[in-house]
Amino acid sequence: MTLSISLTVNGVRQDLAIDDPRVTLLDLLRDRLTLTGTKKGCDRGQCGACTVLVDGRRVNSCLSLALSLDGAEVLTIEGLAKGDALDPVQQAFIAHDGFQCGFCTPGQIMSAVGLLNEGETGDDPERIREGMSGNLCRCGAYAGIAEAVSTARRLRDETARPLRDEDETRRIA
C-alpha cells in the first residue's frame, strides 16, 4: 500500500510516496530527504534531539507518523539560517558555548526557536529552563544553553523579526 503526501520542508514543497506506513517524520527527513541535521537520539520522545517545527510548533519528529502530517509545513535546522546569516538562536548558541559534542544541538536550537515563538518566558531563567526540559544534553552544557536562549530572546526582540514571518517572505520570494 503506497500513499502520497505532500509536505513543505524548509519552504520547499515535497510530494512524497510513502510505501511503508511506519515511516516517522524523523526517518523521512533523514533517509528520504537527506536532511540529517535532525538527530535520532532515543527515538522515543524522551531526549528532544529530533525536535523540529511543524506548522510553527516544536514537536518530536520521532513520534510523528509521516502519513498523518500530510499538508504540514516543517522547519528543520537546515532551514533556519538565511544563507550565511545565522538565526539569532544559532548565533547565541555559538556565543555562549551552548554545546560540547553538538549531537543534541539541532534539537536544542529548534526547541529554543519554538520556545521563543511561544513567547512566555520573559527573561526568567527558571521559565527558560522549564521550557527547554524536553531537550537533554549528555555533555551537560545546560548553563550555556540557558544563557544562549536568554540572549537569543533579546537579539530577536531587538531585530523584531518573528521567524515565521521571515519564512513566509522567503517562500513567496
Next chain:
Amino acid sequence: MNLFDYVRPASVAEAVAAATEPGAAYLAAGTNLLDLMKLGAARPQRLVDITRLPGLDTIEALEDGGYRVGAMVRNADLARHPGFAAAFPAVAEALLSGASAQLRNMATVGGNLMQQTRCAYFHDTAAACNRRAPGTGCDAAGGENRTHAVLGWSPSCIATHPSDFCVALAALDAMVEIEGPFGRRKLALEEFHLLPGTTPERTTVLAPGEMVTALLLPPAAAGFRANARYLKLRERTSFAFALVSAAAALQLSGGRITAARIAMGGVAAKPWRARAAEEVLEGEAPERAAFERAAEAALSEAAPSGDNAFKIALAKRVVTRALSMAAAGTPARMPALPGSAFATDNGSSADE
C-alpha cells in the same frame, strides 16, 4: 514495529466503523501509541487516524459557564486557552506539569485519557504482564515496584495511571463524551478508567470501536477558580511522571471551607478521587490541622504493593500541601514550574 494498515476516515461515523474491526486502534498524536508500537508492547493491525476529523479540535465556552473540549485539542492549546485556564486553573497547571513542551504541542486531550501505564514490565515484552498479555503473571510484583500503586491495586496488576490532566479532571467532576457503534454516551471521568481487579487488560470502559469525542467541564467546576492548584512530586524537577500528585480545589466563605475537591495521581490505576477527604474539610477552617486530617482520610485505605510504602506518607504530605496552596489562592500567573513544590515563585510552600 509491526506492519499495519493506515486509514484516515472523513467522519466520526466512518472512524467508528473502521475501528470496530478486531485489531484496530485509533491514532491521535501517537505520542504514547507509537512509542508502545516501537517496543512491540502494542501491535495494532490497523491505525485509524482521527487527527483530522472535523469538529473535534474546538474549545467551546458553553452558555451555562461550563466548557466543551474536543478530543483532538492539543494539550498545550488547552492549557493556554485564556478562558479555559482562568476557569479551571488546576487543570491548566496539571497539563503544563506533564511531559515536555514538544509532547504537549502534539498530545491530544483524548489521547491523554487513553494513555497506558508507564510500568516498565508493561513496556518490556520479555516480562510477564497481565495487563499487556492476560494470564502471564505480573513481574512488577516482587520486582522494581517502588513507583507502583498503593490504592486500588490487585494481585494481577499493581500499575498506576500516569496522567496529570486526568487527576485535575477527576477532582472537578469532568464528563467524557463517547461515540461508538451503538451511538453516543456520556459518563463521569471518574468512571472512565477501570481498576485492575482480575482483568487488568481492560483499562477503560470503552467498547471496541468507541472513541472519546469530547470532555465536558461542568459550570460548578469553575466555582473553584480562586482556590485551585495541582501539585506533583517527581524524581526530577521537570519532564517526569508523578511519584504522587494531587489536585486540590476549595470554595471559601466567612473563613470556612464550603466545598472541597481532591484527587490524587500516581497512586492507582486511575485518577483517585478522595471523597472521604472532601467531607472532612466541609465546614472547617482552611488550616493545616484540617488539611492533615483530610490527607489521612484520603489515604485511609492505602496499602503498599511492594517497596512503595513511602508513597503513602508522601501522598499525605502532597495532599496537605496542595490544600495549603489552594487555600493561599490561585496564583495570578502560571508558576514558572507548574505543579512543582520547588518553584522559586511558589510562595505558598515556603512555610513547609
